[in-house]
Amino acid sequence: MKTAIQRGWYFLAASPPVVLVAVFIGFPIAVTVTYTLGHLGGANSAISSIALHQVSSHGRLATFGAYSSVLTSHSFLEDLVATVWVTAASVGLVLVLAWLVALYGRLADTRIARLLTSFAVVPLFIPVVIGSYAILQFWSYGGLVKTLAHAVGLPGFPALGYTLGGVVLAEVWVSLPFAVLMIGSGLRSIPDSAFDAARDAGASVARATWTVLLPMNLVPTIIATSFTGISILGSFTVPYLVGPTSPNLLGPDAAQTFQSFNEPQQAEVIAMVIFALAIVVAVPYLWATYRSNNNAPGAA
Amino acid sequence: MQAKKWRKMSGRGARVLLAGGMLGAGALSATVAGAAASSVAPRKSSGPTGTITVFSQGDVNVQNLWTNTLIPRYEKSHPGDHVKFVFSTSSSENSVVFDELAASAKAHKNSVYDIVDGAVPAEAAAAKLLTPVTPAEVPLMKEINPNAFKVVNGEAIPLRGSEVLIAYNSQAVPNPPTTLDALLAWIKAHPGQFTYCNPADGGSGSAFVQAVLAKYTPAADNLKMALGYSPKSESSWSAGLAELKSLTPDIFQQQYPNSNQGVMTLLASGAVSMGAVWSDQATTALHNGQLPKSIKLTELTPPLAGGPDYLGVPSNVSATEKALAFQFINWTLQNPQQVGIVRAMNGTPAIEFQYLPKSIAAEFASYSSSPELPYSANTDSDMNSKWQSTVG
Numbered sequence: 001m002k003t004a005i006q007r008g009w010y011f012l013a014a015s016p017p018v019v020l021v022a023v024f025i026g027f028p029i030a031v032t033v034t035y036t037l038g039h040l041g042g043a044n045s046a047i048s049s050i051a052l053h054q055v056s057s058h059g060r061l062a063t064f065g066a067y068s069s070v071l072t073s074h075s076f077l078e079d080l081v082a083t084v085w086v087t088a089a090s091v092g093l094v095l096v097l098a099w100l101v102a103l104y105g106r107l108a109d110t111r112i113a114r115l116l117t118s119f120a121v122v123p124l125f126i127p128v129v130i131g132s133y134a135i136l137q138f139w140s141y142g143g144l145v146k147t148l149a150h151a152v153g154l155p156g157f158p159a160l161g162y163t164l165g166g167v168v169l170a171e172v173w174v175s176l177p178f179a180v181l182m183i184g185s186g187l188r189s190i191p192d193s194a195f196d197a198a199r200d201a202g203a204s205v206a207r208a209t210w211t212v213l214l215p216m217n218l219v220p221t222i223i224a225t226s227f228t229g230i231s232i233l234g235s236f237t238v239p240y241l242v243g244p245t246s247p248n249l250l251g252p253d254a255a256q257t258f259q260s261f262n263e264p265q266q267a268e269v270i271a272m273v274i275f276a277l278a279i280v281v282a283v284p285y286l287w288a289t290y291r292s293n294n295n296a297p298g299a300a
Numbered sequence: 301m302q303a304k305k306w307r308k309m310s311g312r313g314a315r316v317l318l319a320g321g322m323l324g325a326g327a328l329s330a331t332v333a334g335a336a337a338s339s340v341a342p343r344k345s346s347g348p349t350g351t352i353t354v355f356s357q358g359d360v361n362v363q364n365l366w367t368n369t370l371i372p373r374y375e376k377s378h379p380g381d382h383v384k385f386v387f388s389t390s391s392s393e394n395s396v397v398f399d400e401l402a403a404s405a406k407a408h409k410n411s412v413y414d415i416v417d418g419a420v421p422a423e424a425a426a427a428k429l430l431t432p433v434t435p436a437e438v439p440l441m442k443e444i445n446p447n448a449f450k451v452v453n454g455e456a457i458p459l460r461g462s463e464v465l466i467a468y469n470s471q472a473v474p475n476p477p478t479t480l481d482a483l484l485a486w487i488k489a490h491p492g493q494f495t496y497c498n499p500a501d502g503g504s505g506s507a508f509v510q511a512v513l514a515k516y517t518p519a520a521d522n523l524k525m526a527l528g529y530s531p532k533s534e535s536s537w538s539a540g541l542a543e544l545k546s547l548t549p550d551i552f553q554q555q556y557p558n559s560n561q562g563v564m565t566l567l568a569s570g571a572v573s574m575g576a577v578w579s580d581q582a583t584t585a586l587h588n589g590q591l592p593k594s595i596k597l598t599e600l601t602p603p604l605a606g607g608p609d610y611l612g613v614p615s616n617v618s619a620t621e622k623a624l625a626f627q628f629i630n631w632t633l634q635n636p637q638q639v640g641i642v643r644a645m646n647g648t649p650a651i652e653f654q655y656l657p658k659s660i661a662a663e664f665a666s667y668s669s670s671p672e673l674p675y676s677a678n679t680d681s682d683m684n685s686k687w688q689s690t691v692g
Contacts, residue, residue, distance in 0.1 A: 045406070046399065046402050046403045046406055049406070049427075050402055050423075052682065075688060075689040075692075142569055159553070162555040245498055245555055245556045245558075245692040246688060246692040256684075258395075259395060260501075260684040260685075260688075261500075261682070261684055262677075263681075
């Protein structure tokens with residue numbers, strides 16, 4: 001039983017990061033929300049003095065004019081659809097690949113297996129902007145892939161540079177290491193005996209994986225899913241460099257709306273949409289961490 | 301970027317406005333030689349001494365101009381003076397600096413920067429954040445074409461200039477089009493052989509888009525949109541936007557490069573035969589071999605947009621720093637510095653050719669005497685937005 005004094009000390013220890021987040025992230029978010037709702041004065045007066053096409057609440061509590069202008073725009077809706085499917089496809093691919101790599105590392109305890117799991121982490125050490133540009137060059141028209149395909153008589157082979165398919169490819173490259181680390185370490189913590197017992201009872205490897213390893217590794221998988229999904233939803237560098245002019249993901253869309261169209265209010269509305277999507281993706285994560293905290297040794 | 305439409309001009313990093321008569325027709329006149337010899341050796345200044353802070357943004361060529369040419373020469377010729385240089389290759393930094401100017405002026409505090417270069421001055425002048433320039437502070441402004449001051453309300457001074465030209469592969473295209481209509485017809489007749497960059501990402505793309513929009517817009521409205529913000533005039537853009545949209549199937553890969561440099565990369569690899577490029581960036585690339593010799597530059601009639609890169613002094617700097625800043629700016633307009641800019645980055649000089657050595661004028665003989673005025677910052681933001689939603 002912890003005393004009140006102990007709890008007080010714990011709270012104090014945690015308070016610097018909490019204060020930091022509240023001041024440098026919480027406050028700007030609150031200001032941004034009021035701006036999207038049409039409050040142009042106060043902390044928003046500097047930005048609103050230079051912005052184009054703003055919607056003002058004229059002293060009323062809120063107006064949703066900026067939201068309706070963005071949410072009904074055809075190009076925004078195209079970008080939204082692109083963001084959702086690119087995120088879903090990338091997350092799905094990342095999970096499948098990360099599971100395959102992690103499973104191989106777990107089941108085949110050979111030098112090659114260990115080498116492969118180490119290689120899967122390499123993208124972590126290559127800056128995103130470098131990796132994206134390399135993928136763009138490699139897969140663009142005139143890149144190595146297209147050139148080789150042409151040489152072997154496949155002139156119709158697609159060039160993924162400047163396409164959403166290329167964005168999916170690059171997002172998988174960027175996201176794979178974290179998922180492999182997360183799912184791989186989860187698999188390694190499952191005792192051999194659980195898997196072996198299922199095998200002894202006559203289950204195939206696939207069946208034992210499906211009924212034993214997957215459920216026991218569910219929490220790390222969900223965490224990997226949420227983190228990968230959130231980072232792809234808000235990604236900028238990959239879609240900016242690799243993606244097409246239009247439709248593209250909401251990250252470059254927001255930046256372009258802010259910078260090139262000089263519409264900060266609309267850009268912040270787009271940011272709110274990304275925020276809302278990220279919350280949806282975060283729900284399973286919150287559930288998983290809550291569950292794993294409750295199941296942790298020593299918890300009530 | 302924001303109130304501001306900063307375009308990313310890789311290679312020049314600056315928003316270009318108007319070109320007025322910078323490349324003036326009278327430039328090649330006989331008065332050239334005499335004036336040239338005047339301000340040769342920089343002298344020890346008798347003006348104030350101290351430190352000024354300069355912000356600039358652009359590609360490495362812009363950075364090199366400041367750190368290898370302008371600043372060392374200035375500090376050498378003005379002992380006791382120092383220039384603190386803040387530079388970003390990312391155009392998004394422009395918005396940070398612009399916001400800083402707007403916020404510090406609003407809060408009645410002194411600006412961090414004493415001189416701003418690149419995309420910021422045009423935007424800041426439109427927002428009345430800069431100090432008006434007078435001949436008392438910058439005597440050499442008399443050597444600059446007066447039109448160059450109109451678009452910035454007399455609040456900024458040209459440092460150098462460039463304009464958007466058509467680059468073409470002379471092996472593939474022996475007879476390049478010389479007018480906009482001929483170019484548009486050529487693009488449709490040669491699918492996949494032409495490209496221009498996203499206007500939001502590069503000024504060369506903006507100039508091409510603007511030219512097509514302007515074709516269907518009354519001249520008076522075009523002038524209004526160049527000198528200020530006139531949302532009503534934008535209604536006449538729809539015909540031009542439709543024309544641009546009809547070009548999309550014939551643009552290389554139906555994708556628009558996201559930088560000026562991207563167009564040059566496609567030209568260099570032979571993927572396209574023609575594209576819209578900045579004069580200074582393309583000339584430099586031709587000199588250093590990034591573009592093959594088979595690439596030639598040509599100007600349309602009437603020419604695409606172009607003009608000067610400006611320097612501005614924020615209105616909220618101390619009197620001492622203001623004096624220092626204008627002393628520096630006047631120095632950049634002296635003959636040796638202007639020639640240095642031409643040599644360092646193939647930009648056109650800010651002062652008229654009659655005040656420069658004859659050989660300089662000859663180098664720019666194929667350029668226009670009056671490139672089109674680019675649209676103002678806010679007009680350009682709207683143009684980018686409409687292009688993205690209808691064409692991109």
